[in-house]
Amino acid sequence: MAYFVLPGRGKRVYRLAIARRIVDSTSRGARDRSAAGHARRRTRVLRRALRPSRRLQIGLGPWLRALPARLPDPALTAALSRLDPHVRVAYVLRNVEGMPRYAVRDQLIELRVRDPWPVIRAAEAVEVPVPRRGDRFEAELLRPVRTRSVIPLAAAVFLTAALVGALLVTEREGAREASARGLGLVTAAPDAWTRGARSLDVWPARGDLAGDRAFGRRGAAVWAAEPGGRRPDSGVAQLLYAGTVDGVPLAVMRSGGRLARYASGRLDVAAIGADPSAPIALGGGRYLLSPWDARPETLAGGRLAASGGVTAPVRPGTGCGRGPLFHLGARTVGGLGGPRAAVLGYRPPVRRPGGPDRPAVLGRTARAFWKRLACAVPASSRPLSAATASHFWSGTLPHGGESADWTCTRVAYADGGAASFATLLGAENRATGACDVQRPVSGTWWRAASGRWYYVAAAGRGLAPHAEGVRGAATRDRLLVGRGTPGTAVTLTAR
Incomplete structure (x- = not known):
């Protein structure tokens, strides 16, 4: 363990x-x-x-x-x-x-x-x-x-620690300067992205403070002095942005798979992933775009204002602050927490067999679905790079229940790996455990208006849910309804 x-x-x-x-x-x-x-x-x-x-x-x-x-x-x-x-x-x-x-x-x-x-x-x-x-x-x-x-080892360690402590007391400022010198701050050429492969390495430094070397060096010094797990991946950091956001100077730096945001003397470090085009959150609803994505669009299809690669403030239209943001090329991005916008995807309940799962601009139905789903999924402690909602069942819950939708959402993490989880969307949204986007099935205990408890489960098209551990289970239109005691262990499969 x-x-x-x-x-x-x-x-x-x-x-x-x-x-x-x-x-x-x-x-x-x-x-x-x-x-x-x-x-x-x-x-x-x-x-x-x-x-x-x-x-x-x-x-x-x-x-x-x-x-x-x-x-x-x-x-x-x-x-x-x-x-x-x-x-x-x-x-x-x-x-x-x-x-x-x-x-x-x-x-x-x-x-x-x-x-x-x-x-x-x-x-x-x-x-x-x-x-x-x-x-x-x-x-x-x-x-x-x-x-x-x-x-003997303890004595040696004690003496060494005392000596190192004395050196730190007398040379603290020198150590900070050495840390700053140990992290080189570089910028890509303004036209580097027009030559060769597109990657984060060719993003130029933008912002009204990009030429302020002293400000950039202060941010690099703070990053170099961070604890081991938060330090840059190498001895060089790339400056992506240095400018004023809502009256506060902000520096955004990158090293390998890590992104650092320096503002007001504080530093935030997070995984950034390898996506060459995902917008970077600057705060205040503003996003830094890749140099080749110059024409973002609002969700309504109009032009989203951008200057110097930075969008005008844009926020999800949800109460929780998560959800679709804007269209960018052939995809729709959303704010789901973390330093970058995530690519959002949607699979409708009925889809063309063998249809591709390439990123695409979300239509009105998909955007409305994501506005409901974004606040229902739990906030992730790890930055996300993409999220696809597979809407596998829609109908009415039994015994006077409300209309509801079941979805299996697969998220990809910026630092690698993925996870899938199911959510039942209705008058009361609830998470219903892990799921398989290829063969979606999920179930939960649900209380009807009469006060009686039922176990309800649904499966994707072409499948039927089967539950062991409930009584009198019956399935209709891919919705299983059974009775039992809430909290009883249930084995659920799709056949």
Whole structure:
């Protein structure tokens, strides 16, 4: 469990050694064999694996020598490393440890997660490789850890830390200048995008402060001084924008797959992805366009004003601030959170067999659907690059229920990976778990106007839902209705 929860960086041997060291460090309470004692130890392990101290890497030799002969497959850990840390914990507890949802909720609260249910739902919507049974390390396969006295090492570390602390006190300003010098700030030629392949590398620097080198260097210095996980991917950052937005100077810089926004002395860092054309959010409803996308259009089809590659303020027409924004070439982009606008897609309930799924401008029906859906889907903790809504069922819920629509939404993350989740849109929108856009089916417990509870489920065209765990289930027009006790586990399939 500690191995899968640790941040996904470094070699597997060090990751596994640190994981076992974390578990060994919690052995003081291991004599308490009760369920409560086990739960307390699990919480200590998770806390240390979520935020591992750098001190765990010091004197790691005994744990490295005790590694098993075979290391785990890196596919799962590579996929988990791209998740938000608490979502990663919830995924491991649910899918690796096999804990029920209520127990995962209690554990997340112990880890000081204020609102655990969105985290659990996000974990259940994740699509990652299933870990093999052999990836769970049994005690008999582990070699004993033989440690030596750490007193000499501790003394050396103490003396070194004291010396480094003295140097930092006397040379703090020099260190900051060195950090700034360590990050070069470059700009692309104004016409670079007209030659060769189109990519983020050829975006020119725009904005009324693009020529203010002192401002750009201040932003680069702050970025260079960030902690390890937020620093630039290389020693060079590309300036994309430097200008005044709503009276506040703003610098937008990029390094590899990371984007940094510097304003009012603060720095925000997020994954940006590799899309060469996705607009970048500047704040205040303004977006920085790629140099080759010069004519954005409003959702009504009129021209959206843009100057110097920056759009006029435009916001989604929804109460939650998420949803379609504007048309850009042959696609419609929307604001779903994160540093860039996401490409929105829509699959209607009836579509031409074998039709392509290439990005296209959303029509009136698709835009209206996305305005309803955007506020119903949970906000993502990871930046999104694209989202496609597969509207697979539309009808009326039984026993006096309202009209409703079921959709399976697939999102692609800017830092890699994807997830799909279902949403029931009606008078009361609700998330209904993970789904498969190719064979969509989803279900939920629903309370009728009479006060009685029913289990309702729907499947995509050409499929029929089948539910095990409900009574008297009947299906009509691809809508299954059954009875039972809310919260009862139901196995739902599409046939």
